[in-house]
Amino acid sequence: MKIALFGYGKMGKMIERLAVERGHEIVAKIDVGTTEVDFSKIDVAIDFSTPDAAYENILNCIDNKIPVISGTTGWLDKFGSVVQHCKEQKGAFIYASNFSLGVNIFFELNEYLAKMMKNLSQYSVSLEEIHHTQKLDAPSGTAITLAEGIIAHTDYKKWKLNEPGNHQIAISAKRIGDTPGTHTVEYASAVDCIEIKHTAHNREGFALGAVIAAEWILGKTGVFTMKDVLNLG
The missing domain is CATH 3.40.50.720 (NAD(P)-binding Rossmann-like Domain)
Structure with missing residues (x-):
């Protein structure tokens, strides 16, 4: 080829x-x-x-x-x-x-979890992504895909960088060193947290x-x- x-x-x-x-x-x-x-x-x-x-x-x-x-x-x-x-x-x-093959499996896991969490209003969801300092865009495309996967299966309507709100997913975007990419989805309530995470070891x-x-x-x-x-x- x-x-x-x-x-x-x-x-x-x-x-x-x-x-x-x-x-x-x-x-x-x-x-x-x-x-x-x-x-x-x-x-x-x-x-x-x-x-x-x-x-x-x-x-x-x-x-x-x-x-x-x-x-x-x-x-x-x-x-x-x-x-x-x-x-x-x-x-x-x-x-x-x-x-990444692993990230695309993570996308599927994210949507499956979102379906289960849809009717549990006591949990609020947030995203965190960490990338290398040379990455030009924030949030990452991966984080946006994760947010869109949650929106498709819950009552959340949109995402916003660093701004939690009603029916709004807050995405935290960090740029640290040479980090290839770490993405975390967290559902938090007053009594516990549920978290899924993908960490790339290299590109x-x-x-x-x-x-x-x-x-x-x-x-x-x-x-x-x-x-x-x-x-x-």
């Missing part, structure tokens, strides 16, 4: 190493300053660029009939536009706030999941999620 990397930072370099180990070839590395891309050499694209670049990167891949995997966060106000464009062009696209799990998603999407048409990749639906 011939892979193009959009974004060649720490994550891009890790994806390159894992992809090569799995027998794939990196045929393009598109980063700041890259002006031309030869799409004729590309089987699939993986985007871990920046919020400012991701939207155009994804559209360019779709327009050139290249399946694209994106893990870039911070651009999702345009997500609906990308989905519509992908369907119109009969392209192939996967977005995930987190490609390799994120990179491996993106490569696995790229392997999976080849030859497919449509807009997919990691639930499809992992058959969790």
